[in-house]
Amino acid sequence: MKTGLDHQQQVADVQVMPVAPASSAPVPVLILMGVYNGARHLAEQLESLAAQDHVNWRLLCSDDGSSDGSQQIIRSFAGQNRHPLELRQGPGQGFSRNFMQMIRNLEESPEYISFSDQDDIWLPHKLSRALTALSKVPATVPALYASRQWVWESDTQRKRLSARLQRPAGFRNALVENIATGNTIVLNPAAAGLVREAARLTGDVFAHDWWLYLLISGVGGRILFDEEPGLLYRQHGANVIGEGAGIRAQLRRKYAVMQGAFAQRVGGNLQAMQAVAPLLTPDTRSTLERFTAARQSHLPCRLWRFYQSGVYRQSRASRFGFWGGAALGRV
Incomplete structure (x- = not known):
């Protein structure tokens, strides 16, 4: 490969x-x-x-x-x-x-x-x-x-x-x-x-x-x-994944994070990337390894390793949410 x-x-x-x-x-x-x-x-x-x-x-x-x-x-x-x-x-x-x-x-x-x-x-x-x-x-x-x-x-x-x-x-x-x-x-x-x-x-x-x-x-x-x-x-009631806005939709997403849904999805993505690791660039393989290690670490090492991995989300609000989830071990 x-x-x-x-x-x-x-x-x-x-x-x-x-x-x-x-x-x-x-x-x-x-x-x-x-x-x-x-x-x-x-x-x-x-x-x-x-x-x-x-x-x-x-x-x-x-x-x-x-x-x-x-x-x-x-x-x-x-x-x-x-x-x-x-x-x-x-x-x-x-x-x-x-x-x-x-x-x-x-x-x-x-x-x-x-x-x-x-x-x-x-x-x-x-x-x-x-x-x-x-x-x-x-x-x-x-x-x-x-x-x-x-x-x-x-x-x-x-x-x-x-x-x-x-x-x-x-x-x-x-x-x-x-x-x-x-x-x-x-x-x-x-x-x-x-x-x-x-x-x-x-x-x-x-x-x-x-x-x-x-x-x-x-x-x-x-x-x-x-x-x-x-x-x-x-957008309708049967959407598998939607773009719901408003307080109610935000609360549903935060509840799902606390229940471990986000961490489960991220974990599945990591397994998928590890399966094709030879296709990745050296830089992305290194990032993948650092991010995986961060998820398996305890506070405060976990937050430091996430920071070192360089991962980021797009909006300010979602960045705060990510770091909150990271602190609670929900990433």
């Missing part, structure tokens, strides 16, 4: 855009959509894919055991749309395993890969902006594009922009926070080939998008973050 890219670096080569949309390049894109009982909103999402100004795409839907007519909606869309569409059976074990199975089964000739939820609405420029940005990266360098989104309460039609980056993206950030929301991610072919092979070495992860952010930054790839929102991120 490789021991990282030639351009090894601790923090990924981050570019925070805007990127001016260009005319759609003719490159093919494979869209991976995880589906489970999404009939209520699925048709709207599919129609937003059909309305993309980049028209050279095909869709792979992995249905995880729906019982609400989702498969019929997908088949109907396939019959009315000229884009190639394949419907597969998922593992029936949750959204993360569903996406990871699709990643492991990617074809041997990588192409651009986009990830889609079943209940959002893509804005027409979503794919074209991502491809314009990724086209500026050398073909041999793995690159991940992500963007802000409109956090959208469809019942009330209220929407707000998701947070902008306050600090650079990179592996030290990815160890404790995910800024690459899965429904915005697009990978270039070099990244697609890398993640396919890495997924075959990796067990279960909490969320495929957080794993992708860790992996691409960990190998010294490029993280491209677009300030322009690319979709309406629908």
Whole structure:
């Protein structure tokens, strides 16, 4: 295995855009959509894919055991749309395993890969902006594009922009926070080939998008973050992972941290990175080792080792929360 890219670096080569949309390049894109009982909103999402100004795409839907007519909606869309569409059976074990199975089964000739939820609405420029940005990266360098989104309460039609980056993206950030929301991610072919092979070495992860952010930054790839929102991120009661705001949502997150949920997710991510350690750069392997040692230490050594590892979160409030959790052994 490789021991990282030639351009090894601790923090990924981050570019925070805007990127001016260009005319759609003719490159093919494979869209991976995880589906489970999404009939209520699925048709709207599919129609937003059909309305993309980049028209050279095909869709792979992995249905995880729906019982609400989702498969019929997908088949109907396939019959009315000229884009190639394949419907597969998922593992029936949750959204993360569903996406990871699709990643492991990617074809041997990588192409651009986009990830889609079943209940959002893509804005027409979503794919074209991502491809314009990724086209500026050398073909041999793995690159991940992500963007802000409109956090959208469809019942009330209220929407707000998701947070902008306050600090650079990179592996030290990815160890404790995910800024690459899965429904915005697009990978270039070099990244697609890398993640396919890495997924075959990796067990279960909490969320495929957080794993992708860790992996691409960990190998010294490029993280491209677009300030322009690319979709309406629908919020509803059935969201597996949402963007809830307000006091109530914050209290739920803090309670989950105290119950050990965050520490469990971080621990799973560390196991996943250790499984692909030969792919990481020397710097990121060293950071991984220091961070792992910090989690296993007692106060006050634990806080000092976390500080030495250089990990960080984006916002001031989340940084305070991280250090509070670290002091209590909940990281």
